[in-house]
Structure formats: structure tokens, C-alpha cells
Amino acid sequence: MTRKKLVLEDALSLLLSAANPLMRQEEIALVAAEGRVLAANLYAKIDQPPFDRSALDGYALQQEDVVKASPQNPICLKVTQKIFAGDFSDLPLQKGEAARIMTGAPIPPGANCVIAKEETNNGEEQVVFFAGLGNKSNICQKGEDVLKDTLLLAAGESLNYAQLGLLAGQGYTHLPVFAKPRVGLMATGDELLPAGTPLRPGKIYDSNSTMLGSRLATLGCEPVFAPHYADDPQGLALTIKELAKECDAIITCGGVSVGDRDFLPLIAGMLGEKNLFLGLALKPGTPTLAFFYQGLPVLCLSGNPFAAATSFELLGRPLLGKIAGQKTSKNRRLQAVAKGNFVKHSKFRRFVRGYYWAGEVSIPDSGHSSGILSSFAGCNCLVDIEAGSGTVKKGDLVEIVLI
Amino acid sequence: MTRKKLVLEDALSLLLSAANPLMRQEEIALVAAEGRVLAANLYAKIDQPPFDRSALDGYALQQEDVVKASPQNPICLKVTQKIFAGDFSDLPLQKGEAARIMTGAPIPPGANCVIAKEETNNGEEQVVFFAGLGNKSNICQKGEDVLKDTLLLAAGESLNYAQLGLLAGQGYTHLPVFAKPRVGLMATGDELLPAGTPLRPGKIYDSNSTMLGSRLATLGCEPVFAPHYADDPQGLALTIKELAKECDAIITCGGVSVGDRDFLPLIAGMLGEKNLFLGLALKPGTPTLAFFYQGLPVLCLSGNPFAAATSFELLGRPLLGKIAGQKTSKNRRLQAVAKGNFVKHSKFRRFVRGYYWAGEVSIPDSGHSSGILSSFAGCNCLVDIEAGSGTVKKGDLVEIVLI
Numbered sequence: 042m043t044r045k046k047l048v049l050e051d052a053l054s055l056l057l058s059a060a061n062p063l064m065r066q067e068e069i070a071l072v073a074a075e076g077r078v079l080a081a082n083l084y085a086k087i088d089q090p091p092f093d094r095s096a097l098d099g100y101a102l103q104q105e106d107v108v109k110a111s112p113q114n115p116i117c118l119k120v121t122q123k124i125f126a127g128d129f130s131d132l133p134l135q136k137g138e139a140a141r142i143m144t145g146a147p148i149p150p151g152a153n154c155v156i157a158k159e160e161t162n163n164g165e166e167q168v169v170f171f172a173g174l175g176n177k178s179n180i181c182q183k184g185e186d187v188l189k190d191t192l193l194l195a196a197g198e199s200l201n202y203a204q205l206g207l208l209a210g211q212g213y214t215h216l217p218v219f220a221k222p223r224v225g226l227m228a229t230g231d232e233l234l235p236a237g238t239p240l241r242p243g244k245i246y247d248s249n250s251t252m253l254g255s256r257l258a259t260l261g262c263e264p265v266f267a268p269h270y271a272d273d274p275q276g277l278a279l280t281i282k283e284l285a286k287e288c289d290a291i292i293t294c295g296g297v298s299v300g301d302r303d304f305l306p307l308i309a310g311m312l313g314e315k316n317l318f319l320g321l322a323l324k325p326g327t328p329t330l331a332f333f334y335q336g337l338p339v340l341c342l343s344g345n346p347f348a349a350a351t352s353f354e355l356l357g358r359p360l361l362g363k364i365a366g367q368k369t370s371k372n373r374r375l376q377a378v379a380k381g382n383f384v385k386h387s388k389f390r391r392f393v394r395g396y397y398w399a400g401e402v403s404i405p406d407s408g409h410s411s412g413i414l415s416s417f418a419g420c421n422c423l424v425d426i427e428a429g430s431g432t433v434k435k436g437d438l439v440e441i442v443l444i
Numbered sequence: 445m446t447r448k449k450l451v452l453e454d455a456l457s458l459l460l461s462a463a464n465p466l467m468r469q470e471e472i473a474l475v476a477a478e479g480r481v482l483a484a485n486l487y488a489k490i491d492q493p494p495f496d497r498s499a500l501d502g503y504a505l506q507q508e509d510v511v512k513a514s515p516q517n518p519i520c521l522k523v524t525q526k527i528f529a530g531d532f533s534d535l536p537l538q539k540g541e542a543a544r545i546m547t548g549a550p551i552p553p554g555a556n557c558v559i560a561k562e563e564t565n566n567g568e569e570q571v572v573f574f575a576g577l578g579n580k581s582n583i584c585q586k587g588e589d590v591l592k593d594t595l596l597l598a599a600g601e602s603l604n605y606a607q608l609g610l611l612a613g614q615g616y617t618h619l620p621v622f623a624k625p626r627v628g629l630m631a632t633g634d635e636l637l638p639a640g641t642p643l644r645p646g647k648i649y650d651s652n653s654t655m656l657g658s659r660l661a662t663l664g665c666e667p668v669f670a671p672h673y674a675d676d677p678q679g680l681a682l683t684i685k686e687l688a689k690e691c692d693a694i695i696t697c698g699g700v701s702v703g704d705r706d707f708l709p710l711i712a713g714m715l716g717e718k719n720l721f722l723g724l725a726l727k728p729g730t731p732t733l734a735f736f737y738q739g740l741p742v743l744c745l746s747g748n749p750f751a752a753a754t755s756f757e758l759l760g761r762p763l764l765g766k767i768a769g770q771k772t773s774k775n776r777r778l779q780a781v782a783k784g785n786f787v788k789h790s791k792f793r794r795f796v797r798g799y800y801w802a803g804e805v806s807i808p809d810s811g812h813s814s815g816i817l818s819s820f821a822g823c824n825c826l827v828d829i830e831a832g833s834g835t836v837k838k839g840d841l842v843e844i845v846l847i
Binding site: 075096098127145147186202209230231302 | 474475477478479490492493494495499500501526528529530531532544546547548549550561562584588589590596597604605606607608609610611612613614615616617633634635636639640643644645646647648649650651652653654655656657658659661662667669675701702703704705706747749753778779801802803811813815816817818820821823
């Protein structure tokens with residue numbers, strides 16, 4: 042029963058090199074695109090701003106006319122035009138003239154600066170300037186944000202609200218994005234009951250479907266729930282075959298260990314495929330396995346909820362990121378200072394739940410069993426503890442994976 | 445035209461103390477509850493796990509029977525029962541007996557430990573043990589995750605996937621959550637055009653509706669888009685009146701400064717209300733104003749997109765968090781080390797876009813005008829630079845607000 046256990050990074054490489062990005066695209070409205078993965082390079086359609094415009098409410102003029110203005114030496118100019126935001130003036134401004142101008146309004150030809158109305162007497166027909174100008178023109182230059190034809194966003198970008206604002210400002214209304222990966226989710230185990238039914242002796246409620254389904258949705262996937270609670274190999278194989286018809290990847294929980302009814306390790310063979318890996322050199326999630334069914338990745342996680350969540354994060358998330366077409370789908374790793382001690386020796390590399398904030402990570406004092414969820418509910422990272430490294434001491438620098 | 449400008453924190457206090465949490469609730473399915481705000485305290489309905497169960501595949505027995513077992517001294521016991529996950533045994537185990545047991549299966553009465561099958565000859569009718577047991581029983585104790593009647597989650601919690609898994613394990617199928625705040629979003633300005641129309645001289649596309657609408661949705665609000673591009677006071681007042689009928693808060697962009705068509709500062713008066721504040725001692729977003737219309741908060745932001753985004757984050761987000769019923773709706777602040785220099789003196793307190801990662805913050809070299817969005821698209825925080833503090837130098841500790 043002993044088999045060579047795979048290192049996490051090697052298992053992930055195997056998975057990623059065998060998985061292909063989804064090619065399905067769809068066209069969606071900008072306002073619905075937050076978090077979606079862009080499917081094409083997008084270029085600027087226009088200069089932004091499209092014209093030189095005033096940065097404030099004041100007067101546009103030729104800087105030379107007021108360069109010596111001060112409270113002691115007020116300078117008066119004639120107001121020859123008034124330009125509101127949304128207007129457009131092609132009337133050239135002559136020397137000795139000023140245009141009353143509002144924030145966002147186009148600079149008239151001939152003007153080279155704007156002076157704030159607070160530096161003037163706010164005149165309508167004539168205006169008196171009590172100050173010249175420092176080292177800025179108060180003009181937002183045409184194209185200073187974006188020049189036409191610039192690459193705005195590259196395919197594979199996960200879109201955020203500022204990017205969407207940028208695209209809206211370019212006149213985009215719709216975007217090509219990759220379809221959300223459809224991910225089959227099969228919780229298994231004779232001991233499982235769906236919530237909402239009476240609890241019977243020896244049974245527990247299925248928590249993994251809800252937990253991983255929620256996580257999948259947050260990560261931009263569409264979960265397809267297909268619990269198959271009976272531990273029978275034919276039924277499990279059939280459920281995977283059915284899911285494969287409509288899904289881009291399949292995640293299962295339970296039935297992966299060495300128990301008499303842990304059938305998942307046999308399913309690849311029943312389906313005419315081979316296991317890609319079976320058994321990882323880490324805790325929790327040692328019995329994790331994966332195979333491909335007709336090119337479709339099937340990742341089989343432990344039924345213990347914390348183990349399932351951990352293996353999903355370390356393997357499933359990068360896998361689905363690649364399938365989703367994301368430019369980068371790596372886990373976000375960084376170092377943090379341990380806020381307390383964690384005394385638990387382990388022969389194996391271990392991932393422990395923690396809460397990261399501002400450079401420090403807290404590890405709960407107890408509740409580290411892989412069946413325990415309550416202590417995980419307030420956590421936001423996994424601490425990666427090397428095999429044989431023993432205890433973590435307060436102040437130690439540890440490596441973490443953000444969830 | 446000079447008025448006393450309010451400090452950000454004072455403006456926020458005014459807003460928060462006048463705003464009331466939404467009381468509307470709805471009952472939703474667990475799988476749809478990620479990010480929603482819990483509306484009631486939830487207690488454990490059952491012990492979790494509901495019974496003592498095996499942590500692994502092996503044999504349940506009385507520890508005393510195998511305490512001296514070793515490879516040199518194998519000990520043989522009779523296998524009197526076989527318990528799968530999902531089964532339930534009330535047959536007591538006697539001294540000298542073992543029960544073949546699977547991960548997750550209930551421990552039979554009389555047994556006090558489980559020995560992994562890897563430490564045995566894996567026998568069916570009799571089993572030989574080559575090892576006793578270290579300091580653990582391999583039994584997950586009834587209630588070790590959660591004891592019945594424990595407070596699981598308090599009202600005001602924003603739900604994450606692990607919490608939802610915890611609740612599913614308790615048999616919850618639906619939850620009471622607060623309704624999503626409906627937030628009216630009115631972009632204004634004669635210069636604005638909706639995307640999808642031809643660009644005309646002097647005009648720009650409305651980027652704020654898309655940008656803030658996306659942000660609102662991400663924060664768990666329901667944006668109600670009501671652009672009113674014409675700079676006419678009656679129209680603006682009417683749009684706010686209409687939005688107030690169906691919204692829980694209103695955000696506007698544009699028309700807040702001192703230009704001849706900046707009418708927002710007058711609207712509260714037209715509606716029989718008073719401005720709560722008008723003008724903040726910070727950049728960008730100096731002309732930000734707020735009032736309450738019939739008890740409904742109306743937050744009026746600058747039309748410059750980066751200014752709108754910043755003021756929204758500093759004022760709008762905590763405001764909407766309170767309205768949404770969140771336990772904590774404060775901005776997340778922390779200190780970070782500047783990765784480079786930022787040379788821009790300012791009389792005013794200034795919020796500058798930045799990218800935070802692993803304790804360090806990068807500030808873009810250029811593109812800090814409040815009309816510029818492109819350099820903001822890759823940012824994830826705002827750096828809070830004190831009035832008069834001048835430049836930020838590489839290695840300086842600065843205060844940031846995470847977006």
C-alpha cells in the first residue's frame with residue numbers, strides 16, 4: 042500500500058501542463074464584467090481626454106498676459122467668450138483676452154493656461170487677475186490619460202472596476218470575455234445527507250458542496266452540483282461521465298483514501314483512463330488524486346472539509362485559473378511573521394489555517410483537525426510548514442498562501 | 445467663496461451618525477449567500493460531528509489490548525464487526541475484539557481508539573497489530589468542531605465560503621440576510637455622453653457610472669443607474685427625488701465645484717434640506733458634499749474619475765457598509781514601506797493611488813491627475829499623505845487604505 046507520494050508543486054505542474062484554457066467566449070456589457078477574464082487585447086479607440094481641457098473653473102488666456110499679476114499689481118483682461126463643459130469653441134483667443142471657462146471644458150485655440158477663478162475678481166465682461174501662474178498650466182492635455190491605439194488591457198486580465206471605468210471612458214459598451222468555467226462538484230460518501238433532511242445515526246450533513254460551490258462562484262466559476270452520496274463505483278463513474286458532458290472540470294470530495302469503500306482511486310481505470318497522481322506528500326489532503334477523463338480534469342479531494350478546502354486552494358484554484366484563461370493563476374504566496382507559537386511536530390509538510398494581516402499571521406491555538414471547519418471560518422490564509430520543521434515560534438518568518 | 449473645509453474623519457462621522465442600517469431582510473439559500481450580510485445570530489443546531497467517529501481507515505478497539513504490540517511482538521485480535529461511514533453500530537466491543545472501521549464511521553460502544561490499517565495485516569476475520577498507539581486516539585470526538593447551541597455567527601457578519609460550509613454542516617439550507625442596499629447612481633455634466641454614441645467635440649464618455657456601478661456591485665449593493673447629463677438644477681433635483689423612492693442611498697458624480705453650472709451644492713436647499721458638509725480638507729475630492737433627503741443619504745462626488753473613486757472609497761464605502769448592516773464597515777488601514785520616491789509637495793492632505801503587496805507600496809511615477817484612470821487600473825490602495833509632509837522617500841513608512 043505504500044506508494045511514492047508526490048510533492049505539491051510537481052502535482053500542480055502535472056495538472057497545469059495537461060489542462061487547456063477554455064476557448065469559449067461571450068460578449069457582455071461592461072457593467073456585468075467585474076471579475077471576468079478578458080478574452081482579447083483591447084486598444085484605446087480615442088485619445089483620453091479627447092481634447093485639451095480645463096482642470097478647474099477659471100479663465101483661459103495667454104500666460105504671458107498675466108505673468109506679472111499680483112495683489113499689488115492686478116491685471117485686467119477682456120472676457121471675450123464663456124465656455125462650459127460640453128461646449129466647444131473654435132473662436133481663437135487673442136492676446137489681451139480671456140475666456141471664462143469651466144472644469145472639463147475645452148481650451149479655446151490660442152490659450153495656453155487657465156487661472157483659477159479664486160485668483161480673480163470673478164468678472165463677467167472684464168476680469169481682474171491678482172496672481173499669475175506657478176509651474177502648471179491647469180490644462181489637462183489631450184491624450185494625457187491614454188493615447189489612441191495604446192494597448193489598454195491584455196487578454197487574460199481579470200477585470201476590476203477601475204479598468205471598466207477606463208474602458209467606458211473609451212466608449213466601450215461590451216467586452217469579449219471567456220465563458221465562466223462550468224465546474225462539476227460531486228460530494229460522495231454513504232455518511233452524507235443533504236441539509237434540510239432529518240439527521241440519522243451515523244450520518245452527517247454534506248458541507249463540502251456548499252463550501253466549495255460558494256468558493257467556485259467567488260472565483261468566477263459556475264458550480265454544477267451533482268452530489269452522489271452512495272459509495273458505489275458504477276454510480277460514481279456514471280456521475281463523472283454525465284458531468285463531463287456539460288462541464289469544463291470536475292471536483293469531487295470524499296472516497297479517495299484507503300478505506301474499503303474509497304472507490305475514487307479506481308474510477309479513472311473504469312473510465313479507460315489513468316490516474317495522473319494519487320497521494321501527495323503533505324497534510325492535510327494526502328490522499329488527493331487527479332485524472333483526466335476525455336481531456337477533462339477531474340480533481341478528487343478528501344471528504345474532510347478543511348482538507349478539501351486546502352487542496353482545492355493549492356491545486357484547484359490554479360487549475361481553474363488556467364482553464365478560465367487567466368494570465369496568472371498562481372497562488373499568492375508571501376512571507377509573514379508568526380504572531381504566536383504553533384506547537385505541532387509533523388513528519389510531513391503541513392498546511393495550517395491562519396489569519397494574515399499587515400505582515401503578521403495568527404494561527405489558531407486549537408481546532409486544526411482536518412474535519413474541523415469552525416476555526417477555519419475566520420481564516421484567510423494557509424501557512425506552509427516544511428516537513429520536519431517542527432514548531433513555529435512567535436516571531437518566526439513563515440511562508441503563507443493567501444486564500 | 446472660502447469656507448471652512450472639513451477633515452475627512454469628521455465628515456465620515458457626520459455621515460455615519462446620521463445614516464441608519466437597512467432593516468429589510470430576506471431569506472436566501474446558502475449557496476447564494478457568499479458576501480451577503482447575516483441578519484440574525486445563528487446557533488449550532490447539532491453537535492459537530494454528531495458522534496465520535498474514526499479519523500482514519502483501520503480498527504477500533506480497546507487501547508489496552510494492543511499497548512505492547514510491535515513488529516517483534518504482533519498482537520492478534522478477533523474482528524467482530526465492520527463499520528462503514530454512514531453505518532451505525534450499537535453492538536458493544538468487548539475486550540480482545542476489534543471492529544474494522546472506515547474514516548468517518550461511528551466508533552462502536554466499548555472502543556476507545558482506532559489503529560490505522562497500515563499498522564496491521566489488514567485482516568478480515570482476525571487482525572494482527574504491529575504497533576500500539578502513540579499519544580492520539582484517532583477518534584474525532586463528538587462536538588469537537590462545534591457544540592450544539594454555540595453561537596456560530598453573529599448578525600452583521602459578511603459571509604464567506606468556510607462559514608457557509610460550517611452552516612451547511614449544521615443542516616442550514618437558508619439564511620436570513622439583509623437586503624442589498626439599492627444605491628442610485630447619477631452621473632451629471634453637459635460634457636457627458638453615454639458610451640455607444642458617436643463622440644462629439646467637447647464631449648467625453650461617462651466612465652463614472654460604469655466604474656462606480658461595478659464597485660457598488662462588488663461591495664454587495666445593487667446599483668440603480670440614473671445618469672442625468674444635463675446641468676440643470678430642476679432636473680437634478682427631480683432625479684434625486686425619483687431615485688429616493690426606490691433607493692437606500694444616492695451617489696452623484698460631477699457638478700459639485702464652484703463652476704457656473706455646478707448645481708449640486710444648491711440641490712439640498714431646493715429639496716428643503718441642508719447640506720451636511722460641503723468641502724473637504726483633502727485632495728482629490730475637495731468639493732465633495734453630502735446631504736440627507738428625507739433621511740436618505742446623498743453623497744455627491746467630483747466628476748473626475750480618480751477623485752470620485754477616492755471619495756467613494758473613503759466615505760461611500762463605510763457609509764454603505766453601515767447601511768448594509770455590516771458589523772464593521774471601516775476602511776482597512778495599515779502601514780506599508782514605500783518602494784520608491786513620490787515627489788509632490790502639497791499644502792493639503794492627499795490620497796495617492798498605489799499598489800500594495802507584502803508590506804510594501806509602489807506609487808506610480810506619473811499619472812496622478814484626478815482625471816487620469818489608466819494609472820489607477822493596476823492599483824489596490826490609497827496612500828494617505830499628510831498635509832505639508834512633502835515628498836515620500838523610498839523606505840518611508842506610510843499609511844495606506846486598502847481598496
